[in-house]
Amino acid sequence: MESQTVVFYLISALTAFSALLAVTASQLFRSAIYLLFTLIGIAAIYFMLDQDFIAAVQIIVYVGGIVVLIIFSIFLTQDSGVEMRKSEWWRIAASGMAALSGFLLTALGLVEYNFVTQSDNLVTGGVKELGRALLSLNAGGYVLPFEMVGLLLLAAMIGCIVIAVKLKELPEGKENIQ
């Protein structure tokens, strides 16, 4: 076996194991830390696929943004050391069986199916290529989705502020805007 294959299987095992722990850990804070390891493992897989830019975005947005936000909200909403309430046993058994059978079915289908892979020297997916296509107005350009995503982020930001803002108690006689 090549060394790259060995490294791939090691990273996959780490990612899968920490994903499993992230959904079964009894403390919420530990669960968030296992999710962090899963996301780092996925970024490592992107690095192995030579997609450096997507790996960097994955680390910046997920590891640096979303997981920090999740940990922040765990501290805001509950004690991090408290154990979570367990689900009923029938719910765990039923969903475990559903997830396991779904996974086995999918894996069987993937193993049976013969993918016709192409030779891999046409595109690199480097930052230069991605950036040119992202702002290109020609066919195959992505400038419209880019603008739409910018609008979506603005809307999400305003929505977050409106939902999570703490309203001040106003003096008598003044109506609150909301």
Place this chain on the structure above:
Amino acid sequence: MNQELLTPLLILSAFLFFTGVYGFVTRRNMISMLMSAELMLNSANINFVAFNKFLYPGKLDGMFFTLFIITIAAAEAALAIAIIIHVYRQTKSIDVKDADQLI
């Protein structure tokens, strides 16, 4: 990366997806459910990148789908956490059973 690794990569992604499904159904805590949803989105991202890399190497569509999914997942996580904090202020709990009204 070696091209025979496409199927193991897709199997890993399927594993992550069904782990997310399991967590989403069994967990009662809203933040855990959000984390499971993030796992599912990430497995879809792995599929997009793998298919683009190994099956259609001349194109960039899979990469762009992945980038936009990451962006939308960030917006979704921020909004979901805002809603969770709002619900926590109303009910002093983040259990899904306790969240039965919005205001």
